[in-house]
Amino acid sequence: MKQMKAVLAMALIVLASGNMFASSHREAPITALDRGADVTDWYAFVSYDHPDRVTMILNVDPLLEPANGPNYFPFDPNVLYEMKVDNNRDGMEDVTFQFRFKTEIRAPGVFTGFVGGIFGIPPITALNGPGSEGLSLRQTYTVTMIKNGKATDLTGGNSLYAVPSNVGPLTMPTYDTLFSQGVYSLANNVRVFAGTVDDPFYIDLGAAFDSLNFRMGVGGILSPQVDADDTHNYAPDSVAGYNVNSIVLEVPITMLTADGKLHGFGDKQAVIGTYGATSRPVVSVRRTTGSASSAFQQVNREGNSLINELIIGTGSKDKFSTDDPKNDGQFAAFFLDPLLAHLFNSVLGIPVPPAPRLDLLPLVQYTAPICPGCGPKDGGPIADLLRLNTGIPPTAVGKQKRLGFLAGDIAGFPNGRRPIDDVVDIASRAVAGILVDPVKYGAAIGDGVNINENGYGTTFPYVTPANSGRNSHHVGPGQDGCSGQPNGICPIN
Amino acid sequence: MKKLVAVILMFLGTTAAFTQATESQRSVVSPAQLSIANAQRLIDKNPKDFEAYNSLALALARRARETSDPNFYTQAEEALQKSFAVSPGNYDGARIQVWLLLGKHEFAAALEEATKLNKRIPDDVMVYGFLTDANVELGNYSDAEHAAQWMLNLRAANLAGLTRAAYLRELYGDPEGAVELMKMALDSTPPSEVEDRAWITTQIAHLKMATGKTGEAEELLQQAIASFPGYHYALRNLGKLRMQQKRYDEAVALFQQRYQAASHAENLFDLAEAQQIAGRTLDARQSFAEFERKSLAETNRADNSNHELIIYYADYANQTAKALEVASREYARRHDVFTLDCYAWALHVNGQDVEARKKIEAALAVGIQDANMLRHAGEIALSSGDIVAAQRYLRHAADLNAPDSDRARATLASLSTGSAQK
Numbered sequence: 001m002k003q004m005k006a007v008l009a010m011a012l013i014v015l016a017s018g019n020m021f022a023s024s025h026r027e028a029p030i031t032a033l034d035r036g037a038d039v040t041d042w043y044a045f046v047s048y049d050h051p052d053r054v055t056m057i058l059n060v061d062p063l064l065e066p067a068n069g070p071n072y073f074p075f076d077p078n079v080l081y082e083m084k085v086d087n088n089r090d091g092m093e094d095v096t097f098q099f100r101f102k103t104e105i106r107a108p109g110v111f112t113g114f115v116g117g118i119f120g121i122p123p124i125t126a127l128n129g130p131g132s133e134g135l136s137l138r139q140t141y142t143v144t145m146i147k148n149g150k151a152t153d154l155t156g157g158n159s160l161y162a163v164p165s166n167v168g169p170l171t172m173p174t175y176d177t178l179f180s181q182g183v184y185s186l187a188n189n190v191r192v193f194a195g196t197v198d199d200p201f202y203i204d205l206g207a208a209f210d211s212l213n214f215r216m217g218v219g220g221i222l223s224p225q226v227d228a229d230d231t232h233n234y235a236p237d238s239v240a241g242y243n244v245n246s247i248v249l250e251v252p253i254t255m256l257t258a259d260g261k262l263h264g265f266g267d268k269q270a271v272i273g274t275y276g277a278t279s280r281p282v283v284s285v286r287r288t289t290g291s292a293s294s295a296f297q298q299v300n301r302e303g304n305s306l307i308n309e310l311i312i313g314t315g316s317k318d319k320f321s322t323d324d325p326k327n328d329g330q331f332a333a334f335f336l337d338p339l340l341a342h343l344f345n346s347v348l349g350i351p352v353p354p355a356p357r358l359d360l361l362p363l364v365q366y367t368a369p370i371c372p373g374c375g376p377k378d379g380g381p382i383a384d385l386l387r388l389n390t391g392i393p394p395t396a397v398g399k400q401k402r403l404g405f406l407a408g409d410i411a412g413f414p415n416g417r418r419p420i421d422d423v424v425d426i427a428s429r430a431v432a433g434i435l436v437d438p439v440k441y442g443a444a445i446g447d448g449v450n451i452n453e454n455g456y457g458t459t460f461p462y463v464t465p466a467n468s469g470r471n472s473h474h475v476g477p478g479q480d481g482c483s484g485q486p487n488g489i490c491p492i493n
Numbered sequence: 494m495k496k497l498v499a500v501i502l503m504f505l506g507t508t509a510a511f512t513q514a515t516e517s518q519r520s521v522v523s524p525a526q527l528s529i530a531n532a533q534r535l536i537d538k539n540p541k542d543f544e545a546y547n548s549l550a551l552a553l554a555r556r557a558r559e560t561s562d563p564n565f566y567t568q569a570e571e572a573l574q575k576s577f578a579v580s581p582g583n584y585d586g587a588r589i590q591v592w593l594l595l596g597k598h599e600f601a602a603a604l605e606e607a608t609k610l611n612k613r614i615p616d617d618v619m620v621y622g623f624l625t626d627a628n629v630e631l632g633n634y635s636d637a638e639h640a641a642q643w644m645l646n647l648r649a650a651n652l653a654g655l656t657r658a659a660y661l662r663e664l665y666g667d668p669e670g671a672v673e674l675m676k677m678a679l680d681s682t683p684p685s686e687v688e689d690r691a692w693i694t695t696q697i698a699h700l701k702m703a704t705g706k707t708g709e710a711e712e713l714l715q716q717a718i719a720s721f722p723g724y725h726y727a728l729r730n731l732g733k734l735r736m737q738q739k740r741y742d743e744a745v746a747l748f749q750q751r752y753q754a755a756s757h758a759e760n761l762f763d764l765a766e767a768q769q770i771a772g773r774t775l776d777a778r779q780s781f782a783e784f785e786r787k788s789l790a791e792t793n794r795a796d797n798s799n800h801e802l803i804i805y806y807a808d809y810a811n812q813t814a815k816a817l818e819v820a821s822r823e824y825a826r827r828h829d830v831f832t833l834d835c836y837a838w839a840l841h842v843n844g845q846d847v848e849a850r851k852k853i854e855a856a857l858a859v860g861i862q863d864a865n866m867l868r869h870a871g872e873i874a875l876s877s878g879d880i881v882a883a884q885r886y887l888r889h890a891a892d893l894n895a896p897d898s899d900r901a902r903a904t905l906a907s908l909s910t911g912s913a914q915k
Contacts, residue, residue, distance in 0.1 A: 034648065034651065036681065068685070069685075072684075074684065076680065076681050077680040077681075078650055078677050078680050078681045079681075103680065113684075137684060279649065280649035280650035280651075281649065281650050281677070282645075282649060282650075283645045283649070283650050283654070283655065283658060283674065283677075284642065284645070284658075285638050285641050285642050285645070285658045285661050285662065286638070286661075286662070286665065286667075287662070287667060287670045287673075296649070297649035297650075298649075299648070299649055
């Protein structure tokens with residue numbers, strides 16, 4: 001009977017724990033209760049320094065507070081993290097990369113924690129061996145490729161360690177070294193990284209979700225000077241100073257295309273459709289067999305950034321998250337007549353094109369300009385995939401434009417997505433109709449957050465080390481952190 | 494500032510544990526205390542923030558589990574009333590109200606309210622959790638299973654669904670399957686949730702003990718106590734383990750420590766029983782007397798210790814009529830396997846073995862493999878003259894090698910001796 005009381009009490013508390021957070025960076029009602037499986041962002045681009053490779057980044061578990069010790073943010077061993085690639089335009093994955101994590105508790109009797117520099121425990125300077133003694137909680141992971149129904153272990157027998165959060169300079173005095181140790185070069189020119197990193201996403205969340213109540217007194221329409229500035233922020237980046245859990249994979253393009261070859265940008269075979277997903281095991285109250293279920297149920301996914309957040313209606317967000325892209329035809333009404341366009345019209349007072357918005361189809365079908373080689377029969381089903389033309393060479397670092405395709409930088413979003421791409425401004429303008437008529441519907445909608453002030457990686461893994469738990473801070477209205485503003489102070493209004 | 498202090502304390506607590514320090518960590522601020530402080534801070538900022546009152550109510554209910562102090566439920570109710578005063582009938586508040594009803598063991602009322610909420614918002618995972626809990630406690634296992642499966646279907650492998658499904662698996666006689674789900678729950682529980690993790694670890698230890706894996710149970714319980722020092726659930730299970738190991742003095746000490754941490758009547762019963770078996774008759778007599786006084790004071794309340802009171806009257810006080818009177822009252826409230834077991838035992842000690850056998854077999858038909866329950870079934874079958882069934886039940890209880898298996902072995906041995914003498 002006491003057992004029952006205990007179970008009851010536990011059940012109550014466990015339910016509560018997911019309810020304690022309220023962040024706008026968690027879009028769907030179900031995933032808002034499942035941080036570990038919440039896909040925050042998905043990136044795919046041709047590697048800057050290896051034009052014959054593609055890098056994909058799957059970021060999960062949003063708004064991780066760097067100082068939130070003592071145990072920080074491990075990946076969830078029950079979550080199957082996946083990167084999926086469609087290479088024949090049918091909206092279904094042909095190549096899948098799976099990541100599974102295991103947690104190792106190295107100090108008997110203690111579940112977690114990172115300790116170093118005190119009590120005779122050396123600072124944490126290594127993920128393994130001497131210098132790693134303070135890593136009480138350590139995670140390893142595997143990488144498996146599924147292609148043509150065959151699973152291939154890509155780790156080659158190596159132990160891959162996830163990089164922990166950056167506790168601070170006493171515990172982890174050479175954190176950048178730890179970060180570098182987390183980069184693994186595997187066979188066949190595959191590179192992989194997993195760990196807690198600075199969240200490269202940037203947005204004025206507070207203003208955006210306050211009914212598009214943007215700052216700077218310009219009502220969300222950027223001045224030409226602000227719009228042209230790719231190096232400063234004019235409004236607070238709500239994600240600044242937060243970390244995120246990141247899995248980064250670089251593979252040769254030949255590993256992804258249908259025929260295993262490289263193709264020029266005008267060839268439809270150069271174009272792939274990608275998305276990131278998280279799944280959890282299917283569980284039945286009664287076991288039907290003697291062992292754990294091997295089936296998984298998708299919890300969350302992301303192809304094009306902000307589709308679920310900005311386009312899909314609240315009542316359909318969970319269904320969208322748990323369904324496959326090939327079934328996205330059921331959400332066509334959201335794509336072809338997005339509510340957000342009407343909001344722009346009413347809140348910002350700008351004209352928007354009438355429905356149906358066929359101009360948005362390139363985001364959800366294979367067609368020009370991302371796939372100039374695609375004919376009328378090559379579009380495939382409506383499917384939220386981040387499409388990438390692997391035949392378009394990368395734009396050199398320093399010449400990349402935050403507005404990507406809209407600014408003539410065709411290696412940027414929505415041709416794939418790089419960390420530098422300002423998806424908030426690009427997607428907002430696309431929804432407002434800039435692809436229909438850049439003059440009539442070309443309002444420079446923006447939030448005034450133009451960069452991630454921590455910068456971007458210029459080579460693999462492209463993400464940057466996690467913010468320090470001791471020494472980092474966030475950016476808010478009225479605070480320092482907007483280098484485009486006088487004295488660097490972010491505006492309140 | 495309070496949160497900052499708490500975080501530092503938690504860090505130091507971890508550090509201390511890491512270095513195998515043995516000093517008490519009671520000063521470490523618990524997750525529930527952190528949540529209480531956070532909610533209170535929000536209320537201080539804005540006394541009209543009904544969501545903050547809801548958060549406070551949740552946090553106080555959580556503190557009730559951490560401390561086993563029901564006064565926190567009362568405080569939680571007060572916080573909830575303030576939430577409703579600001580925002581009458583708010584949905585989150587209504588959910589917490591069901592939660593508190595469950596905490597007070599008002600299972601029928603909780604089921605009624607949860608059913609209403611389920612009609613209001615059909616796909617709320619939390620409400621399915623309430624439906625599962627209330628139905629489990631009332632013995633409506635089919636309805637409970639249905640609700641738990643919905644939880645898991647709505648949100649794959651969610652933590653709350655996993656722990657409920659694990660308990661149902663245990664009730665259905667699949668402890669290994671229960672361990673599998675509890676381990677998944679542990680993997681998905683953030684390391685910072687030290688008490689949640691200690692709770693899950695303790696439940697896994699309980700399942701290991703129930704299947705004779707005492708070494709693993711010992712290790713797990715030590716882990717739970719190391720991560721959440723003085724944890725009353727872990728102390729109780731470790732006490733049971735020490736009883737099984739016949740290390741009675743240590744068991745008594747653990748039960749005393751647990752009773753000091755959570756001074757409920759039912760906890761006193763465990764202590765008294767251990768003292769009795771340890772041969773500390775005088776201490777046992779005093780503890781039993783105090784237990785009876787406290788238990789009788791709450792016997793007509795929903796949150797009572799009637800199961801222990803029934804066993805006390807039946808096995809230690811030789812007041813069989815009182816045992817049946819209490820059991821009949823409890824059976825009128827709920828038909829879960831543990832109530833069925835107690836009712837069957839009360840019927841048995843009153844000589845009503847035909848009805849007793851029906852009740853104990855109804856409990857076992859759910860599938861549970863509980864050594865104590867199986868021993869009761871064996872004794873009842875024996876009393877009914879069915880020696881074959883008695884031996885089957887007792888052997889099953891003995892084979893589990895659980896804390897209560899020794900008593901079954903003793904009865905089984907007496908049966909063999911009796912047969913040999915004949």
